[in-house]
Amino acid sequence: MKIIDMQVGQRVSTDLILGxxxxxxxxxxxxxxxxxxxxxTNTLDGKIWDYDAKxxxxxxxxxxxxxxxxxxxxxxxxxxxxxxxxxADQSVQRFSVVYMPDTEWLWNEVMRLIGTITDPDFYIIVHxxxxxxxxxxxxxxxAKGIHHVGCGGNLQHSYEVxxxxxxxxxxxNNELMYEQYNVNRDLCVAGALMHDVGKAWVYDQSTxxxxxxxxxxxxxxxxxxxxxxxxxxxxxxVGAISPMxxxxxQHIIASHHGEPEKGSPVYPNFIEAMIVxxxxxxSASLNGALALNRKAEFEHKNITDKNWTMGNHPxxxxxxxxxxxxxxxxxxxx
Numbered sequence: 001m002k003i004i005d006m007q008v009g010q011r012v013s014t015d016l017i018l019g020x021x022x023x024x025x026x027x028x029x030x031x032x033x034x035x036x037x038x039x040x041t042n043t044l045d046g047k048i049w050d051y052d053a054k055x056x057x058x059x060x061x062x063x064x065x066x067x068x069x070x071x072x073x074x075x076x077x078x079x080x081x082x083x084x085x086x087x088a089d090q091s092v093q094r095f096s097v098v099y100m101p102d103t104e105w106l107w108n109e110v111m112r113l114i115g116t117i118t119d120p121d122f123y124i125i126v127h128x129x130x131x132x133x134x135x136x137x138x139x140x141x142x143a144k145g146i147h148h149v150g151c152g153g154n155l156q157h158s159y160e161v162x163x164x165x166x167x168x169x170x171x172x173n174n175e176l177m178y179e180q181y182n183v184n185r186d187l188c189v190a191g192a193l194m195h196d197v198g199k200a201w202v203y204d205q206s207t208x209x210x211x212x213x214x215x216x217x218x219x220x221x222x223x224x225x226x227x228x229x230x231x232x233x234x235x236x237x238v239g240a241i242s243p244m245x246x247x248x249x250q251h252i253i254a255s256h257h258g259e260p261e262k263g264s265p266v267y268p269n270f271i272e273a274m275i276v277x278x279x280x281x282x283s284a285s286l287n288g289a290l291a292l293n294r295k296a297e298f299e300h301k302n303i304t305d306k307n308w309t310m311g312n313h314p315x316x317x318x319x320x321x322x323x324x325x326x327x328x329x330x331x332x333x334x
Contacts, residue, residue: 001014002039002041002042003016003037003038003039003041003042003043003044003077004041004042004295004298004299005298006044006070006077006079007070008070008071008072008077009069009070009071010069010070011067011068011069011070012066012067012068012069012070012079013065013066013067014039014065014066015063015064015065015066015087015089016037016038016039016044016063016064016066017037017038017039017040017061017062017063017064017092017095017207017209018035018036018037018058018059018060018061018062018063018064018209019035019036019037019038019043019060019061019209019211020035020036020060020211021033021034021035021036021057021058021060022034022057023051023053023057026049030049030050031050031051031052031053032047032048032049032050032051033047033048033051033057033081034046034047035047035048035081035084037064037066037079038095038209039095040094040095040096040097041097042295043145044077044078044079045073045076045078045079046066046068046078046079046080046081047078047079047080047081048081048084049080058084058086060209061207061209061211062086062087062090063086063087063089063090063091063092063095064084064085064086064087065084065085065086065087066079066081066083066084067081067082067083067084068080068081068082068083069082075305075306075314076305092207095207096151097141097149097150097151097205097210098150098151098152099141099142099148099149099150099151099152099153099156100150100151100152100153100155100156101152103138103139103151103152103155106138106152106155106156106159107134107138107155109159110130110155110158110159110162110193111127111130113159113162113163113166113189113193114126114127114130114193116189117186117189117190118186119184119186119187119190119245121241121242121245121246122186122187122190122245122249123186123190124240124241125190125194125229125233125241125245125246125249126190126193126194128232128236129194129197129228129229129232130193132232133197133200133228133232136200136201137154137155137197137200138152138155139151139152139200139205140152140153140154140155140199140200140203140205141153141154141199141203141205141210142154142156142157142196142199142284143199144203144210144211144212146284146288147283147284147285147287147288147291148283148284148287149210150210151205154196154199154200157196157283157284157287158192158193158195158196158197159193160279160283160287161192161193161195161196161276161279161280161282161283162189162192162193162279164192164278164279164282164283165188165189165191165192165275165276165279166185166188166189166192168188168275168278168279169183169184169185169188169189169272169275170185173185181271183271183272183275184272187245187248187249187252187272188272188275188276190249191248191249191252191253191256191272191273191276192252192276192279192280194225194229194249194252194253195225195252195253195256195276195280196221196225196256196280197225197228197229197253198220198221198222198223198224198225198226198227198228198253199221199224199225200228201213201215201221201224201228202215202216202219202220202221202224203216204216220263222253222254222256222257222263222264222265225253226250226253226254229246229249229250229253230250233246248270248272251266251268251269251270251273252268252272252273252276254266255267255268255269255273255277256268256273256276256277256280257277257280258277258281288307289304289307289315290318292304292305292307292315293315293317293318293319296317297317297319301317302317302320303315303316303317304316304317
């Protein structure tokens with residue numbers, strides 16, 4: 001049974017992967033076990049009450065047969081676990097998280113987009129880096145949760161960011177006629193395709209319970225992206241690439257989260273870096289919102305779960321917005 005199909009009040013017995021777990025205390029000082037369970041697509045918080053702390057915690061990243069009752073807390077499903085035993089079937093292929101099934105098609109689209117970069121230095125850097133680390137970049141997830149999760153997710157996200165950045169630049173230079181500011185389209189596209197390359201080295205995707213590896217816990221994707229690009233650049237022949245254009249791309253990687261409160265070590269310091277930051281936020285936010293819409297529709301809800309990227313509030317379903325446009329009325333008049 002998939003988590004998305006579980007209903008509040010339902011008793012379930014199914015195989016799930018244990019992501020994280022920890023022993024905690026109730027207000028009355030009794031031990032309980034806090035769990036995060038996954039079916040490869042969605043996660044489910046769980047609790048085992050009156051837990052014997054002396055037995056320690058069960059091994060994470062294993063498949064367990066979980067029996068319990070589905071409840072709800074703050075609008076999210078959770079499970080009160082009555083019994084949890086190691087499953088006889090430890091194969092994880094049935095839980096594999098795949099965001100983009102046809103990664104070969106997507107890779108070809110990314111290569112086509114790279115081919116439109118006319119600046120020789122930006123082209124050499126992006127094309128050379130992508131070709132050297134093709135497998136890692138093609139299979140990387142973009143996150144543990146929230147947006148573009150699973151094999152191929154980060155490639156899709158980077159492609160989206162590049163398309164958004166391209167359109168923003170075209171609008172500035174051609175439609176709004178700000179061409180006097182010389183917003184560089186090649187730098188925007190190249191920076192967008194490079195901004196999240198570090199994610200190929202910070203996640204453990206060996207099981208469907210995607211988690212950070214040591215690189216992710218110690219350095220995160222921005223530092224790893226800068227490190228991998230610098231390492232790659234040092235292996236290139238002297239004079240093969242422009243050091244200053246490399247610095248421009250490195251600044252975009254460093255600044256693409258926009259501000260320190262969002263994990264960025266520096267603020268965007270030129271317009272192209274601002275454009276990549278904006279495009280990155282748009283791709284992540286829209287993907288998260290669309291995922292919440294799909295989840296709500298599967299659960300037959302008329303409103304989504306809270307969207308933490310947009311002020312931590314639920315959203316109206318897009319199908320209802322379409323209905324308003326078609327019928328010119330709300331289901332409920334405020």
